[in-house]
Amino acid sequence: xxxxxxxxxxxxxxxxxxxxxxxxxxxxxxxxxxxxxxxxxxxxxxxxxxxxxxxxxxxxxxxxxxxxxxxxxxxxxxxxxxxxxxxxxxxxxxxxxxxxxxxxxxxxxxxxxxxxxxxxxxxxxxxxxxxxxxxxxxxxxxxxxxxxxxxxxxxxxxxxxxxxxxxxxxxxxxxxxxxxxxxxxxxxxxxxxxxxxxxxxxxxxxxxxxxxxxxxxxxxxxxxxxxxxxxxxxxxxxxxx
Amino acid sequence: xxxxxxxxxxxxxxxxxxxxxxxxxxxxxxxxxxxxxxxxxxxxxxxxxxxxxxxxxxxxxxxxxxxxxxxxxxxxxxxxxxxxxxxxxxxxxxxxxxxxxxxxxxxxxxxxxxxxxxxxxxxxxxxxxxxxxxxxxxxxxxxxxxxxxxxxxxxxxxxxxxxxxxxxxxxxxxxxxxxxxxxxxxxxxxxxxxxxxxxxxxxxxx
Numbered sequence: 001x002x003x004x005x006x007x008x009x010x011x012x013x014x015x016x017x018x019x020x021x022x023x024x025x026x027x028x029x030x031x032x033x034x035x036x037x038x039x040x041x042x043x044x045x046x047x048x049x050x051x052x053x054x055x056x057x058x059x060x061x062x063x064x065x066x067x068x069x070x071x072x073x074x075x076x077x078x079x080x081x082x083x084x085x086x087x088x089x090x091x092x093x094x095x096x097x098x099x100x101x102x103x104x105x106x107x108x109x110x111x112x113x114x115x116x117x118x119x120x121x122x123x124x125x126x127x128x129x130x131x132x133x134x135x136x137x138x139x140x141x142x143x144x145x146x147x148x149x150x151x152x153x154x155x156x157x158x159x160x161x162x163x164x165x166x167x168x169x170x171x172x173x174x175x176x177x178x179x180x181x182x183x184x185x186x187x188x189x190x191x192x193x194x195x196x197x198x199x200x201x202x203x204x205x206x207x208x209x210x211x212x213x214x215x216x217x218x219x220x221x222x223x224x225x226x227x228x229x230x231x232x233x234x235x236x237x238x239x240x241x
Numbered sequence: 242x243x244x245x246x247x248x249x250x251x252x253x254x255x256x257x258x259x260x261x262x263x264x265x266x267x268x269x270x271x272x273x274x275x276x277x278x279x280x281x282x283x284x285x286x287x288x289x290x291x292x293x294x295x296x297x298x299x300x301x302x303x304x305x306x307x308x309x310x311x312x313x314x315x316x317x318x319x320x321x322x323x324x325x326x327x328x329x330x331x332x333x334x335x336x337x338x339x340x341x342x343x344x345x346x347x348x349x350x351x352x353x354x355x356x357x358x359x360x361x362x363x364x365x366x367x368x369x370x371x372x373x374x375x376x377x378x379x380x381x382x383x384x385x386x387x388x389x390x391x392x393x394x395x396x397x398x399x400x401x402x403x404x405x406x407x408x409x410x411x412x413x414x415x416x417x418x419x420x421x422x423x424x425x426x427x428x429x430x431x432x433x434x435x436x437x438x439x440x441x442x443x444x445x446x447x
Contacts, residue, residue, distance in 0.1 A: 055439050057439055080439065084440075085439035091394075093436045094390075095437065095442075096390055097251055097252075097357060098251070098252075105383075108361075108379065108442075109441065114358065114359070118358070135254070139397070154440070157440075
């Protein structure tokens with residue numbers, strides 16, 4: 001499995017309402033080599049920032065992130081070939097009018113021949129059982145179909161690592177199960193943030209992120225229990241409105 | 242998000258003579274119609290050109306898409322037409338409205354009869370001479386692709402915002418209509434940029 005390492009990574013951003021930068025992630029040290037890694041935590045805890053670092057969408061303020069030995073800042077182009085990223089909302093990810101066109105767009109950089117590109121796009125869609133939806137407008141697809149289409153567009157270029165930022169948030173139960181089954185069948189290393197604790201239990205290792213730090217790292221069942229207890233503590237200490 | 246307010250027709254598979262026509266010819270047609278809209282000064286000529294283009298559209302077998310392309314524009318064209326009629330008289334108003342329609346129908350004829358990837362390949366070929374000046378032809382293609390995708394998104398956003406404003410009794414408040422569309426469009430542009438960056442698209446060639 002490709003290893004993703006976080007070496008004392010801090011991410012801080014300037015804000016209008018404070019002279020001090022706001023710390024989103026604080027001195028994170030991790031080595032991720034398991035095939036399926038879940039990231040759970042409250043809204044605003046730093047999950048998305050952690051995931052975005054893996055693809056180079058966010059750069060560390062201090063420290064460095066390495067994927068397969070490549071620095072995500074220095075070798076960002078290479079990193080984006082190695083790491084595929086799936087966003088929460090597929091509508092902001094699919095940039096072409098139909099799924100087929102979007103998958104072909106992914107392949108444009110690597111496959112110059114049009115006929116070969118079409119063949120590879122069809123194969124990528126077929127792998128996820130989406131060929132029959134290939135020419136439909138993305139607006140005519142259901143939420144789950146769109147999410148799978150976005151996944152197909154990312155998988156078409158065969159990344160070694162797949163990062164998914166809360167992919168099931170907008171899905172109903174049926175589509176969520178479809179996504180779950182699809183993810184279970186992937187060969188790639190999967191790093192996924194989620195609020196869906198059942199989905200988190202499918203992982204090999206789960207990180208709980210709390211206020212920019214790793215509050216728990218380990219077995220999924222223990223991680224979910226730790227996260228529940230963190231949430232309950234937070235709910236009890238927060239005064240009622 | 243509603244996204245069916247298309248301004249340009251989506252590709253309709255077919256084997257008509259329009260589908261089989263060389264891409265360069267279709268590009269020339271769109272370019273020529275755009276140019277003609279500045280040159281034509283007689284509304285009857287505009288009407289004739291529009292009739293010919295509509296005929297070609299029907300010949301392509303994508304006839305229903307024609308109405309889909311024009312419908313989102315109907316209200317805007319009505320406002321423009323009435324304003325121009327009041328300011329400059331009926332013949333000028335008719336010419337302006339018809340010339341806009343000529344441009345939209347010509348562009349729709351291109352998009353309805355050409356698969357997007359073929360269109361993008363054509364743009365890449367057409368932009369190849371600019372490579373010597375440091376331009377990346379793939380970026381030209383990507384820009385066209387994003388434009389095709391963004392038009393229905395923004396039209397859909399407008400429809401959603403209008404419904405929200407109506408639900409709150411603010412349908413006559415221009416700020417309640419324009420501002421959310423503007424903010425959503427900027428957010429969409431940022432998200433699209435991020436999605437392209439995440440996929441390594443639009444970056445300079447290696």
